[in-house]
Amino acid sequence: MPVDPQIQALLDKGTGVPATHTLPVDVARTQYEARVALMASPAEIAEVRERTIDGPGGPLRIRIYTPHGTGPFPLLVFFHGSGFVLCGLDTHDGMCRNLCAGAGCVVASVDYRLAPEHKFPAGIDDCLYATRWAAAHAAELGANPMRVAVAGDSAGATMAAVAALRVRDEGGPSLCGQLLLYPVTDYHTPGTPSYSENAEGYGLTRDTMKWFWAHYLNDESESTHPHAAPLRARDVSGLPPALVITAQYDPLRDEGEFYAEKLKTAGVTTALRRYDGVNHGFMFWVGVVDKAGMAMSEACEWLRGVFADAH
Numbered sequence: 001m002p003v004d005p006q007i008q009a010l011l012d013k014g015t016g017v018p019a020t021h022t023l024p025v026d027v028a029r030t031q032y033e034a035r036v037a038l039m040a041s042p043a044e045i046a047e048v049r050e051r052t053i054d055g056p057g058g059p060l061r062i063r064i065y066t067p068h069g070t071g072p073f074p075l076l077v078f079f080h081g082s083g084f085v086l087c088g089l090d091t092h093d094g095m096c097r098n099l100c101a102g103a104g105c106v107v108a109s110v111d112y113r114l115a116p117e118h119k120f121p122a123g124i125d126d127c128l129y130a131t132r133w134a135a136a137h138a139a140e141l142g143a144n145p146m147r148v149a150v151a152g153d154s155a156g157a158t159m160a161a162v163a164a165l166r167v168r169d170e171g172g173p174s175l176c177g178q179l180l181l182y183p184v185t186d187y188h189t190p191g192t193p194s195y196s197e198n199a200e201g202y203g204l205t206r207d208t209m210k211w212f213w214a215h216y217l218n219d220e221s222e223s224t225h226p227h228a229a230p231l232r233a234r235d236v237s238g239l240p241p242a243l244v245i246t247a248q249y250d251p252l253r254d255e256g257e258f259y260a261e262k263l264k265t266a267g268v269t270t271a272l273r274r275y276d277g278v279n280h281g282f283m284f285w286v287g288v289v290d291k292a293g294m295a296m297s298e299a300c301e302w303l304r305g306v307f308a309d310a311h
Contacts, residue, residue, distance in 0.1 A: 080095075136173070
């Protein structure tokens, strides 16, 4: 399928914007943050508040979104994407509001430490800690500790996948689902066919992924560690049910789909959905790109299902 016209219009708006991998980190962060102004207004919810907890590397901010209605609600611990290096609570505020309203759950969005200031595994240590904290404090968040899922987009989906692995291996809490939106699951080399097909021209490029990984890892030997690249995990059995969403014009498409197949083969209940005509990051554009709204609706419906199945 050709590129969706609504996605092409966004790509055209980005013509002339410097490529991420050519920029210093602080400039790249500012450039990504500027995208928020282009996004549509998100869904209405009841409340947003912030907590700062004592994380493994110092103070750790968590932004808590509460839906309309009467709790206790299910709880979704969310990790933002952008290559372990960029973005934060504000860039993903709209996505969290849409998930909160659409799935009828409390969302706890985690401001984990970023590279290159804090390299692997600092970010994932924060995400695991925050997941445990949120489950342990579910009652005060207006949530049900028996209905906890993790979610993220791109590098945040890596964090969600690895949090699920570590919770299984290192003890609790019990998770009822993992929502992985176009996840990073493996290193850029040797790469997959989609890394070559979509190397440039569709927003996220192979060169930008190389830039992200170079900032994130202490050295290349870590690229095979399953907490950096969950596709390398030897055993993915016993993990919570997963929904993996991928995009046709995304360098990361194949590794996301390979991870979904690995989960299925290990007996994990897994739904895989590829959206054609769209690129990496398309779910930012709910209200602008029709397929983004479709994918968000599908994600929220799936979350409602796994929350309902949890006991």
